Amino acid sequence: MGTVAVCFRGGRIDVARILRTNDALPVLEFCGSEPIDDSEADALSRLRRKHRLDRAECVTLIPEGDYQLQVMDAPEVPDEELRDAVRWRLNDVLDYPADTATVDVFSVPGDPGSPTRTRSVYAVAARNELIAERMESFSDARLSLRVIDIPEMAQRNMAAMYETPGRALALLSLSADRGLLTFTAAGELYLARGIDIGLAQLGHAEGDLRKQLLDRLVLEVQRSLDHFDRQFSFLTLSRLVLAPLPEDSGLEAYLAENLYVPVEEARLQDAIDISRVPELTSRTMQAERFMVLGAALRTEGGA
Incomplete structure (x- = not known):
């Protein structure tokens, strides 16, 4: 049936189901969202009916700041x-x-x-009480909640799709308010660092202020790279992958110019078969759905 991820993001709930097959790439069966106009349980109920999730076992993520x-x-x-x-x-x-x-x-x-x-x-x-409230919302919506996970593990799942065998990978994602940098190898999480710079700050900044923010971001990433090299010297880092961004921000080029590791921006179609959800060819949609897709990549019985 595949893993169904149901994740809360601001005033909406994102949902995705990914099916792992014997083919090279996992298959995204559907991906969507539902606004929370009234209660969480009502929005979850609408998602259950719309996507026929009565028999699904769901994974959700604890929102950043709640853990x-x-x-x-x-x-x-x-x-x-x-x-x-x-x-x-x-x-x-x-x-x-x-x-x-x-x-x-x-x-x-x-x-x-x-x-x-x-x-x-x-x-x-x-x-x-936060965990109980979330579980109650799923119960009221008659949805089966199997796992409550954290964004770091969802990003680990996504990073595993871009790893080079025998090498470690750094992956940097940016939400509106913050950044998350993870280091993984062979599908395991070794290091996770939060960064207090997000897309909203970068989007509103111009001139010298924007350059200061970019320099701060580079410094935070560089410190984390150095720490990873010291702490996990038995691993060799292949590159830094930048999660999809909603627009061409110039961030990939700036990081590439100022870091000693290769930098590339991720394309979801290289990690997941998204042919059933053509709207995900949009960079904006890829950025919006990145975390829910990472949660849906969780394997049965995985950590």
Whole structure:
């Protein structure tokens, strides 16, 4: 049936279903959106009826700002006790009690040539009430919610489609308010960095102010590249891929001129068969739907 991603974005809900086949590219069966004119549950109900999702199992993303992502050394406890041990450590990080948080943990891959090196994990924490509200909206709309994921993992899914075997890949996406830079290899997330520069700032800035923003963005990316090289010296980075942008902003050329790694802008048709959704040939639509497509690329049982 394929994975159905249902993601909240401002005043609308995006939906996409991707079917993985034996062919080279996953197939996008449909992609659309629904405005939230009244309640989330009502908008979800309309999506369920429009796309016949009564039997679908859905994946959704926690909106940016509604969760915290923290990397830490893995506690030296049995795997079955790892989540509780991480939750205890989060008491020093969260601005609310950790026992009122929904917590998940996933490992950062280590150097296969150094098995004794301390293992690191990412901890994801969100307030219980936020998770409960989202689950209730799906339940009220009679939609089955199988997984609640985070944008970093959706971007990891998308990055995996552009990776070169045996090499790492950096992928930079920009939403209206922020940027997200991820480093992946063999479909695994190694490093994620948020950047407080978004398309809205770049779009409204002119002249010297625009150049200052671009220079700040380059500096943030360069620092992350340097950190990745130091932290994961056993990996070689192939290139930086820039997620689709709604218009020709000149960002790809600016990054290419100022970074030491090759830079290219992603084309969704190189990663996904979008022939059933011809409107996605538009750069603007590719930029708008990037995250929901990344969420829909999640494999069954994947992390």
